[in-house]
Amino acid sequence: MTVVTRFAPSPTGMLHLGGVRTALYSWLYARRMQGKFILRVEDTDRERSTEEAVRVILDGMTWLGLTADEGPYYQTQRFDRYRAVIAQMLAAGQAYHCYCTKEELDAVRAEQTARKEKPRYPGTCRNGRAPRPGVQPVVRFRNPTEGAVVVKDLVHGTVTFQNAELDDLIIARSDGTPTYNFCVVVDDMDMGVTHVIRGDDHLNNTPRQMNMLLALGATLPTYAHVPMILGPDGAKLSKRHGAVSVLQYEEEGYLPDALLNYLVRLGWAHGDQEVFTRAEMIAAFDIKDVNKAASAFNPEKLLWLNQQHMMRAEPAALVPHLRAQLRRIGLDSDDQALLEGIILAQRERAKTMKEMALNSRFFFVETVQIDPKAAAKHLAGAGKETLERVRAQLAALGEWTSGSIHAALDELAATLGAGLGKVAQPVRVAVTGTAVSPPIDVTLALLGRHRTLARIDAALGAAAGTEQHG
Ligand code: GLU
Numbered sequence: 001m002t003v004v005t006r007f008a009p010s011p012t013g014m015l016h017l018g019g020v021r022t023a024l025y026s027w028l029y030a031r032r033m034q035g036k037f038i039l040r041v042e043d044t045d046r047e048r049s050t051e052e053a054v055r056v057i058l059d060g061m062t063w064l065g066l067t068a069d070e071g072p073y074y075q076t077q078r079f080d081r082y083r084a085v086i087a088q089m090l091a092a093g094q095a096y097h098c099y100c101t102k103e104e105l106d107a108v109r110a111e112q113t114a115r116k117e118k119p120r121y122p123g124t125c126r127n128g129r130a131p132r133p134g135v136q137p138v139v140r141f142r143n144p145t146e147g148a149v150v151v152k153d154l155v156h157g158t159v160t161f162q163n164a165e166l167d168d169l170i171i172a173r174s175d176g177t178p179t180y181n182f183c184v185v186v187d188d189m190d191m192g193v194t195h196v197i198r199g200d201d202h203l204n205n206t207p208r209q210m211n212m213l214l215a216l217g218a219t220l221p222t223y224a225h226v227p228m229i230l231g232p233d234g235a236k237l238s239k240r241h242g243a244v245s246v247l248q249y250e251e252e253g254y255l256p257d258a259l260l261n262y263l264v265r266l267g268w269a270h271g272d273q274e275v276f277t278r279a280e281m282i283a284a285f286d287i288k289d290v291n292k293a294a295s296a297f298n299p300e301k302l303l304w305l306n307q308q309h310m311m312r313a314e315p316a317a318l319v320p321h322l323r324a325q326l327r328r329i330g331l332d333s334d335d336q337a338l339l340e341g342i343i344l345a346q347r348e349r350a351k352t353m354k355e356m357a358l359n360s361r362f363f364f365v366e367t368v369q370i371d372p373k374a375a376a377k378h379l380a381g382a383g384k385e386t387l388e389r390v391r392a393q394l395a396a397l398g399e400w401t402s403g404s405i406h407a408a409l410d411e412l413a414a415t416l417g418a419g420l421g422k423v424a425q426p427v428r429v430a431v432t433g434t435a436v437s438p439p440i441d442v443t444l445a446l447l448g449r450h451r452t453l454a455r456i457d458a459a460l461g462a463a464a465g466t467e468q469h470g
Contacts, residue, residue: 003035004194007066008184010042011053014245015060017297018199018229018237021263025226026197027066028264028285038191039071044183046076060246064256065278070191075183082178085186085216086139086171094215095171097137098125121167136174141182141212143168149207154224155292156200161207169208185209189218197287200225224287227267227294234296241297253325253354254302255318258309262302267291275308307351315340318353325357331364338363341446345438363447368433368455370462378429384463386416387426391456394427400449406441427452430459 005026009019030037041057043049058072089095100121109119126142144163151159171182178186188196188209203225213220229237237243249259261276268291270276270284310318319339326332333339342360350356362368370379379387393408413423424440431452437443444452 001194003030003033004038004192005030005035005197006038006040006071006188006191006193007061007068008040008042008187008198009057010045010048011050011057012045012048014053015057016237016243016246017263018243020060020064020246020259021229021266022197022199022226023061023066024064024260024263025224025285025287025290026195028281029195029197029287030069031282032285035194036069037067038073038193039068040073040075040187040191041071042075042180042183044075044178044180056245056247063247063250064260066260073187073191075187078183078187079178081190082172082183082186083176086178086182089141089171089215090139093142095139095141096125096128097131098140098168098170099129099132099135099137100124101135118165123168126168138170138174139172140168141171141208141215143208143211149210151203151206151210151223153203153206154195154222154288155227155290156203156225157292159203159206163207163211166208166211169212171212181205181208182212185212185216185218188221189213189216193221195224195287196221197224197226200227200292224290226290227292229266230294230296232296232298237297241299250324251328251354253321253352253356254306255309255313255321255353257313258306259302261309262305266295266297267293275305275312303351307347310347310350310353310356315343318343318347321353322357322360325353326360326364328354329357329361331357331361333364338446341442345442345446349438362432362434362437367458368431370429370433370459371435374429374433374435375459375463378425378435379459379463383426384460386418386423387430387456387460387463389416390423390427391453391460394444394449394456395453397449400445402439402441402445405444409440426459427456431455 007023007026009015009023027037029035039061041054043054061068086095090097104124105121108122112119121140125140131137143166147163149161149163151161153159169181170179172178184205187193206223206225210220231237231241250256257278260278260281264276264281264285265274268285268289273280276284316336319336322339322343323332342363343356346356346359350359377383389412390409393412394405397404397408409420409423413420416423425435428437428440428443429435431447432443
């Protein structure tokens with residue numbers, strides 16, 4: 001049997017971490033089983049669905065690399081098919097027209113509530129009722145009244161629902177449009193879905209969907225209802241913590257692999273391994289091993305994992321991410337060697353690609369703004385003299401490499417009887433504008449001779465200017 005999974009988001013809110021994790025589990029399971037992964041947009045709720053939410057789903061899935069083998073399908077493009085199945089079920093007596101009015105149903109519900117019963121459809125039209133002029137009927141599914149539906153859920157275990165507890169569900173509204181649970185059933189059947197992996201807020205829909213699938217003669221899929229993600233405080237995931245569009249994580253400089261790694265580990269473990277590549281996730285993942293308890297979102301751990309992935313990635317693989325972040329702050333470069341060098345030099349001190357880009361501005365700007373505090377500390381008095389010596393030493397260098405720069409600065413430090421730090425700080429402030437940067441030899445090598453000397457000259461000029469005024 002070929003495994004077929006699907007991710008079926010409703011574009012009524014932005015795709016966020018909870019949805020991404022469901023998508024990831026479906027995708028991983030299909031990849032692991034060498035099956036097929038389908039993307040299906042459940043946009044039948046036309047009032048609440050938005051184009052923006054559809055775009056976030058499509059762009060988010062692309063950014064994450066959760067590639068679909070089929071789709072995206074859109075339920076709004078399948079209405080003819082749903083109508084045909086409704087007609088077929090009506091003809092077979094598996095569904096019937098219901099002419100009850102809202103007023104009638106409200107009255108029944110009020111009585112049931114007064115008797116402290118669970119409100120449910122009383123079955124008035126189940127055995128045939130003459131059409132009523134002026135009332136457009138809905139179509140209801142004739143749910144079995146006896147027996148039970150047993151869901152053998154891969155995450156929750158066996159869950160039993162009594163048919164007596166299940167209503168005759170409306171499958172088409174009075175205007176003929178199909179309802180949500182019905183569309184899911186037809187789609188899962190038509191698309192040959194073998195494993196339904198979705199949020200456990202849908203567990204209560206499952207017995208109804210299974211009854212309809214059985215009525216249609218479809219093979220029942222296996223179900224796996226995955227738990228919710230809670231906020232760090234144990235409450236529902238809020239906007240402040242993760243319930244934001246997945247694309248926000250791209251903007252913040254997270255790597256898709258790190259985000260997926262973080263999400264796969266929420267409620268699933270493989271020994272004590274924390275860092276997984278995509279291939280490792282695929283090899284190790286099994287939906288059966290997912291925990292049924294909800295897990296709490298931990299932003300610090302996500303940040304930690306992000307840096308782990310930055311440290312382990314091939315620098316070339318990070319170049320597009322760095323460039324994307326640089327563009328966001330109005331900078332760019334297509335110098336591959338420079339970009340890879342910056343990544344190697346900076347990744348120990350940045351937890352996100354955004355942070356790396358911000359820390360690396362000085363490589364790309366025309367002139368640096370020197371932080372006045374750093375200037376006062378390192379470019380005045382003795383600092384200025386040291387900088388002049390550094391300039392002379394560097395200007396005389398034959399080849400311009402981190403090795404030769406290092407040797408030159410070492411030599412000068414020895415001559416001055418000072419530590420390397422004393423020699424490095426003035427030049428660091430002069431070329432980067434601040435007192436913090438990667439090792440000075442690597443920094444200057446990446447910056448190049450011309451720009452290094454020009455920035456030192458500018459800083460010396462500025463320092464001279466300050467002294468004249470002072
Ligand atoms: N459209 C549903 C949702 O976004 C998922 C339905 C399903 O996976 O069966 O919650």
